[in-house]
Amino acid sequence: MTLTELRYIVALAQEGNFSRAAEHCSVSQPTLSVAIARLEDELGVQLFERGKGFVSPSDVGRRVVEQAQHALAEAEKVRQIALRGRDQLDGTLRLGVIHTIGPYLLPQLIHSLKEVAPHMPLVIEENMTANLADMLRDNELDVVIIALPFDLPGVLTRSLYDESFKVIVPKGHAWEKRDAIAPEEVAGDEVLLLKAGNCFRDQVLGACPQVSSPETDIRLGHSIGTIRCMVASGLGVSVLPDSALQHPYTSDMISIIPFADPAPSRRIALAWRAGFVRPKAVEALLDAVRGLNSAAYRLLV
Amino acid sequence: MTLTELRYIVALAQEGNFSRAAEHCSVSQPTLSVAIARLEDELGVQLFERGKGFVSPSDVGRRVVEQAQHALAEAEKVRQIALRGRDQLDGTLRLGVIHTIGPYLLPQLIHSLKEVAPHMPLVIEENMTANLADMLRDNELDVVIIALPFDLPGVLTRSLYDESFKVIVPKGHAWEKRDAIAPEEVAGDEVLLLKAGNCFRDQVLGACPQVSSPETDIRLGHSIGTIRCMVASGLGVSVLPDSALQHPYTSDMISIIPFADPAPSRRIALAWRAGFVRPKAVEALLDAVRGLNSAAYRLLV
DNA sequence: TTTCGGGTATAGGGAATAGCTATAGCAGCT
DNA sequence: AGCTGCTATAGCTATTCCCTATACCCGAAA
Numbered sequence: 149m150t151l152t153e154l155r156y157i158v159a160l161a162q163e164g165n166f167s168r169a170a171e172h173c174s175v176s177q178p179t180l181s182v183a184i185a186r187l188e189d190e191l192g193v194q195l196f197e198r199g200k201g202f203v204s205p206s207d208v209g210r211r212v213v214e215q216a217q218h219a220l221a222e223a224e225k226v227r228q229i230a231l232r233g234r235d236q237l238d239g240t241l242r243l244g245v246i247h248t249i250g251p252y253l254l255p256q257l258i259h260s261l262k263e264v265a266p267h268m269p270l271v272i273e274e275n276m277t278a279n280l281a282d283m284l285r286d287n288e289l290d291v292v293i294i295a296l297p298f299d300l301p302g303v304l305t306r307s308l309y310d311e312s313f314k315v316i317v318p319k320g321h322a323w324e325k326r327d328a329i330a331p332e333e334v335a336g337d338e339v340l341l342l343k344a345g346n347c348f349r350d351q352v353l354g355a356c357p358q359v360s361s362p363e364t365d366i367r368l369g370h371s372i373g374t375i376r377c378m379v380a381s382g383l384g385v386s387v388l389p390d391s392a393l394q395h396p397y398t399s400d401m402i403s404i405i406p407f408a409d410p411a412p413s414r415r416i417a418l419a420w421r422a423g424f425v426r427p428k429a430v431e432a433l434l435d436a437v438r439g440l441n442s443a444a445y446r447l448l449v
Numbered sequence: 450m451t452l453t454e455l456r457y458i459v460a461l462a463q464e465g466n467f468s469r470a471a472e473h474c475s476v477s478q479p480t481l482s483v484a485i486a487r488l489e490d491e492l493g494v495q496l497f498e499r500g501k502g503f504v505s506p507s508d509v510g511r512r513v514v515e516q517a518q519h520a521l522a523e524a525e526k527v528r529q530i531a532l533r534g535r536d537q538l539d540g541t542l543r544l545g546v547i548h549t550i551g552p553y554l555l556p557q558l559i560h561s562l563k564e565v566a567p568h569m570p571l572v573i574e575e576n577m578t579a580n581l582a583d584m585l586r587d588n589e590l591d592v593v594i595i596a597l598p599f600d601l602p603g604v605l606t607r608s609l610y611d612e613s614f615k616v617i618v619p620k621g622h623a624w625e626k627r628d629a630i631a632p633e634e635v636a637g638d639e640v641l642l643l644k645a646g647n648c649f650r651d652q653v654l655g656a657c658p659q660v661s662s663p664e665t666d667i668r669l670g671h672s673i674g675t676i677r678c679m680v681a682s683g684l685g686v687s688v689l690p691d692s693a694l695q696h697p698y699t700s701d702m703i704s705i706i707p708f709a710d711p712a713p714s715r716r717i718a719l720a721w722r723a724g725f726v727r728p729k730a731v732e733a734l735l736d737a738v739r740g741l742n743s744a745a746y747r748l749l750v
Numbered sequence: 751t752t753t754c755g756g757g758t759a760t761a762g763g764g765a766a767t768a769g770c771t772a773t774a775g776c777a778g779c780t
Numbered sequence: 781a782g783c784t785g786c787t788a789t790a791g792c793t794a795t796t797c798c799c800t801a802t803a804c805c806c807g808a809a810a
Contacts, residue, residue, distance in 0.1 A: 149452070149524065149527065149528060150451060150452060151450070151451060151452055151524075152768090154524070154527065165786080166786075166787060166788095167785085167786070167787085175768090175769070175770090176769075176770060176771080177786085177787075177788095178769085178770080178771085178772095178787085178788075178789080178790095179768070179769055179770075181787060181788060181789090182768085182769090182788085182789090183768080183769095185788085191528065191531035191532070191535075192531070192532070192535050193531045193532075193534050193535050194726040195531075196726075197588070197722070197724045197725060197726045198724050198786095198787070198788095199588070199603055199722055199723075199724045200602065200603045200776085200777060200778075200786085201777090201778085201785085201786080202588065203786095203787090204588050206726040206727070207534070207540050207541070207727075208530070208531060208534030208535075208540070208726075209726075211530050211534065212527055212530050212531050212534070215523065215526050215527045215530050216527050218523045218526070219520060219523035219524040219526070219527055221523075222516065222519045222520035222522075222523045223450065223452075223455070223520040223524075225516050225519070225520070226450065226455065226513055226516045226517050226520055227450060227492065229509070229512050229513050229516050230492035230493070230494045230496075230509060230513050231492070231493070231494075233494050233508070233509030233512065233513070234492075234493050234494050234509075239508050239509070240508070287498070287500070287503065287505050301501065301806080301807075302500060302501050302806085421498070421500055422500075423498045423499050423500045424498060425495040425497075425498045425507040425509075425510075426507070426508075453797090466757080467757075467758060467759095468756085468757070468758085476797095476798070476799090477798070477799055477800080478757085478758075478759095479758085479759075479760080479761095479798080479799075479800085479801095480797075480798050480799070482758060482759060482760090483759085483760090483797085483798085484797085484798095486759085499757095499758070499759095501757085501805085501806065501807075502756085502757080502806095502807085504757095504758090602777070602778075603777080
């Protein structure tokens with residue numbers, strides 16, 4: 149039993165005539181005759197009574213034809229769903245992003261993405277790099293935004309931008325009037341860090357090797373937001389990426405001081421499985437990043 | 450898009466692995482790979498993402514697979530309906546019968562048919578021969594029971610039985626004590642006839658050529674039942690077929706007198722379109738007739 | 751590094767199928 | 781008898797489908 153055969157019997161029932169039904173199906177009359185004979189043979193039932201000057205479905209034939217129409221309608225829906233799904237920019241995209249990027253990049257990015265792909269809503273997972281990597285591998289996410297390096301088998305990356313780190317100190321701090329700070333100066337117990345697992349914590353430790361890394365300490369923040377508040381309240385100093393220091397995330401209770409050249413920075417990238425079926429959705433994200441205009445990002449795309 | 454391809458994508462979505470899905474479908478792995486690639490190409494959408502160690506449906510793929518299951522289920526119903534309809538003795542049969550047979554034959558025939566084909570209910574049309582012929586030709590009836598001759602193009606007949614005619618007279622009539630009546634004696638104005646169109650009327654006229662045939666006369670009956678009542682009431686005499694004189698259609702107000710040999714009779718037959726798709730249903734009717742045991746019918750089957 | 755193993759894609763060939771044209775067969779009409 | 785309208789059959793070709801063999805890819809093990 150094939151969909152073609154079902155189309156044939158429906159046409160024959162409608163036209164009541166092999167020749168016209170064949171024409172309706174754009175095949176020759178013998179083709180339709182043979183196909184219907186074969187189907188009747190396969191089903192073991194005579195679906196049509198051939199008389200002189202008429203062809204009419206038998207009792208079973210009538211029921212079979214009716215059901216065949218349902219089957220054909222369902223099959224047609226399959227095609228429709230596929231056609232509608234053809235546009236890779238149509239449909240939800242599952243995006244993962246690290247905690248230290250999400251709140252600062254996404255508001256602008258989503259705005260920019262709406263221009264590029266108006267019908268591609270994002271499901272957003274904010275998490276730490278390691279978890280995002282797992283979810284990307286397990287096909288729970290389509291794309292992630294992380295800091296390089298990010299090497300996973302079968303995963304492609306594309307750099308988006310670099311962002312410099314800057315030092316933040318509370319108002320009244322000794323460094324407040326300084327033009328620049330050397331990375332080595334950021335040291336000791338006074339430095340507030342993110343909790344273990346956050347990649348930005350490791351980036352700061354890498355950039356400022358003099359910073360001690362107390363594992364159980366009140367000087368560990370859950371997020372950049374809490375770090376900023378802790379600094380503002382006078383608990384210590386810290387290092388944040390540029391994007392987290394843009395308006396409106398500044399505060400008149402902290403001062404922002406750049407690093408001395410070459411300032412430490414990190415490279416932010418997009419990552420997706422090599423086999424991901426919607427490469428154009430990835431392209432759209434890149435386009436959206438291109439559309440950003442902020443001093444905080446030194447775009448690479 | 451074929452039903453086979455739909456089965457393939459459903460299997461692949463279930464198994465998450467080309468090789469196992471192929472095994473599940475009893476085909477080789479390349480066959481399934483190629484078929485799915487072809488379907489994706491036809492639909493213009495990638496339905497599955499092939500990764501290392503996993504194959505998972507894309508967003509569109511998931512929806513397509515789900516719809517494919519519906520389509521396959523509907524197609525399977527087609528097969529089920531056909532299989533259920535395989536039994537030709539299962540399902541309604543549309544039976545036509547002439548007025549002068551129906552009331553006398555059908556009660557017994559239906560009883561007998563229940564033995565032969567318990568799941569074949571009858572839709573019964575009682576009408577005159579000409580109308581039954583039309584309805585048979587137009588596929589509004591499957592089988593008719595009529596008196597021969599009954600020649601229609603594309604229609605087959607099979608004789609069922611002969612039934613003799615007999616004379617009926619009211620009690621006290623001059624013929625009441627006679628052993629037999631010659632057909633030529635049935636003559637004149639005294640004879641009651643069915644209205645024009647009833648084949649039995651013509652058969653009586655054929656058998657008893659001396660009967661005058663008044664077209665507009667109170668001596669015309671709508672049915673054998675009314676003829677019988679009119680005779681009983683003393684309006685005249687008439688001729689009826691044997692089957693209409695069986696118990697319980699007799700009356701103590703009329704006397705039944707046979708014709709002299711050779712008694713006139715008529716031959717009752719079954720007729721159906723040559724192409725009728727349920728020949729076994731016709732056979733079952735013949736069997737049911739064979740099962741009758743009544744002196745009124747001289748069976749021919 | 752090499753090899754192995756699990757998995758998918760590709761190549762090449764053979765069988766089955768689906769389509770075509772031409773024509774036979776059949777019944778009703780002229 | 782011949783014509784017409786219709787369906788079935790025959791014979792052929794192109795396509796499709798499916799198979800085996802093998803290439804390819806990658807991660808894991810040696």
